[in-house]
Amino acid sequence: MPKALITGITGQDGSYLAEFLLEKGYEVIGMVRRSSTVNFSRIRHIQDKITLVSGDLLDQGSLINILQEHRPDEVYNLAAQSFVPTSWEQPVFTGEVTGLGVTRILEAIRMVDDGIRFYQASSSEMFGKVREVPQNEDTPFYPRSPYGVAKVYGHWITVNYRESYGLHATSGILFNHTSPRRGLEFVLRKITHGVAKIKLGLADELRLGNLDSCRDIGFAGDYVRAMWLMLQQPQPGNYVVATEETHSIREMCAEAFGYVGLDWEEYVVQDPRFMRPAEVDLLVGDASKARQVLGWEPKVSFRELVRMMVDADLELVKQEHGLG
Numbered sequence: 138m139p140k141a142l143i144t145g146i147t148g149q150d151g152s153y154l155a156e157f158l159l160e161k162g163y164e165v166i167g168m169v170r171r172s173s174t175v176n177f178s179r180i181r182h183i184q185d186k187i188t189l190v191s192g193d194l195l196d197q198g199s200l201i202n203i204l205q206e207h208r209p210d211e212v213y214n215l216a217a218q219s220f221v222p223t224s225w226e227q228p229v230f231t232g233e234v235t236g237l238g239v240t241r242i243l244e245a246i247r248m249v250d251d252g253i254r255f256y257q258a259s260s261s262e263m264f265g266k267v268r269e270v271p272q273n274e275d276t277p278f279y280p281r282s283p284y285g286v287a288k289v290y291g292h293w294i295t296v297n298y299r300e301s302y303g304l305h306a307t308s309g310i311l312f313n314h315t316s317p318r319r320g321l322e323f324v325l326r327k328i329t330h331g332v333a334k335i336k337l338g339l340a341d342e343l344r345l346g347n348l349d350s351c352r353d354i355g356f357a358g359d360y361v362r363a364m365w366l367m368l369q370q371p372q373p374g375n376y377v378v379a380t381e382e383t384h385s386i387r388e389m390c391a392e393a394f395g396y397v398g399l400d401w402e403e404y405v406v407q408d409p410r411f412m413r414p415a416e417v418d419l420l421v422g423d424a425s426k427a428r429q430v431l432g433w434e435p436k437v438s439f440r441e442l443v444r445m446m447v448d449a450d451l452e453l454v455k456q457e458h459g460l461g
Contacts, residue, residue, distance in 0.1 A: 140164040142209040144194065144242070145216030146187070149318045150258070152179035154213060154361040159186055161365070166207050168192040168216070179318050194238030200245040204253070211368050213256045214242055217288075220322055221262060222411075224284035236287035236294075243298045243306065254305040254368045257295040260288045261312040261353065261379070261420045271353075273423040274310065274375045292375075299373050307367045312353040312379035312422045314360045315442070317449035324386060325354060326446065328393050333450035335404055336397045337460060342404050346411030348386045353421045355380040356437035356445075366431040379422025380435050392443045397451075 141158050145151045146167030155165050165187040169175055177184060190207070192199040194216055204212075217235040218224065224231040239257055246253045264272045265281035280286045292308050299306040319326040324345070331343035363378045387401075394401035427433045437445070455461070 138162060138164050139211070140166065140207065140209045141211040141213060142166045142168060142203065142207065143213045143215060144168045144192070145214070145258075146189070147176060147179060148215060148219070149179065149316055149320070149357050150215045150314075150361055150364075151213075152183075152318060153316070153358045154215070154364060155180060155183060155187055157358075157361050157365060159183060164188070166190055166203070166209060168203060194234050194241060197241045197245060200242050201249060204245055204249040208250065209253060211254045211256070212242065212246065213258075213364060213368075214239060215258045217258065218284070220320070221282050221284045222322075224282050224287070228283035231283045232287045232290070234287075235284060236290035239291035240294050243294065243304070246304065247298065247302050251302060251304055254373075255295070255298075255307065256364050256368055257291055257306065257308045258364075259292040259295075259308045259310040259375075260285070261310060261422060263289045263292060263310065264420060267419060270419060271379075271381065271421045271423040272377065274377055274426060296375070305368070305373045307370075307373040308375045309364055309367055310375060310377045310422075311360055311363075312355065312377070312420060314355045314357045315446070316357040317446050317453075318357070324352075325389055325393075325443070326450075328386075328389050329443065329446040330450045330454070331404075332393045332397060332399070332447055333454040335394075336399065336451065337454055337458070339454065339458060342406050343390075344406045344408040344411065345386060345390075346408065348390070348405070348407060351383045351385045351419045351421070353379045353381065353383050354389075354439065354442070355435045356442050359435045359437055363427055363431060363433045366433055370430065374430075376427045376431065377422045377424050378427050378433070379424045380439070381422060381424055382439060383419065383421040384439055389443065392440060393447055396444050396447050
């Protein structure tokens with residue numbers, strides 16, 4: 138039975154990846170930070186099938202101990218301070234976790250067992266003020282947030298450990314991906330949850346930032362499959378994972394509100410408080426390498442994704458408010 142360690146297992150991607158690996162017959166170890174308020178809601182349905190261990194990307198010793206005790210074949214580093222707006226408020230913490238945390242876990246792998254295969258969750262936010270459209274594995278980075286800068290560091294230190302020490306260290310440059318498990322602060326989830334509340338008469342407006350921002354956005358359940366495929370390759374590398382389509386925030390609003398028979402322009406208010414200090418305007422990925430080498434393609438379309446999330450949020454809001 139292969140064994141995998143997932144950092145960030147309580148997050149959206151961690152929960153989908155854990156499900157996927159369990160279906161593949163893996164023993165799954167999930168790293169969680171010791172806290173009085175850990176949220177296990179995303180993995181509660183599989184919690185009895187996985188082993189949870191205490192560790193922290195800020196603490197090298199805890200990472201070494203976990204690797205020595207559990208001896209995983211694969212490590213998926215999904216843990217990060219991952220909400221972009223927060224990275225301006227907490228830039229040093231973001232750098233420590235999202236950037237230097239990658240070095241700590243790579244160094245732990247090098248010390249304990251350099252045969253472990255490592256996946257680093259890189260991000261399309263590294264492209265930032267894009268140098269070309271669409272973006273591929275060779276597109277230069279120009280990050281526009283402390284989060285994006287930290288992810289660039291994590292990406293390049295992964296490449297450096299691959300080239301310096303021969304580690305099977307792979308970087309997945311994932312474009313925006315979401316699901317009903319996404320946090321409410323992320324834009325498409327904020328939209329679909331807002332639509333549900335407005336449709337059920339519990340709200341009368343939805344406040345958003347830049348409506349012209351365009352994103353290449355897919356379903357998280359599709360993207361974790363790509364992560365696993367990367368670590369099954371004989372050689373490590375970098376891979377862009379994307380739908381190769383781009384949609385503006387306006388389009389997301391139109392699709393979500395239209396699905397429940399509402400006109401988004403009657404409810405959406407543009408609020409300067411939600412504008413980024415430095416905006417990323419157009420992200421769209423070229424995933425041809427992932428298609429050709431991994432045989433990966435997304436299965437869930439943009440429309441299917443939006444409708445899946447609206448349906449899930451309608452059910453959630455009904456449950457929360459005791460509506461039939």
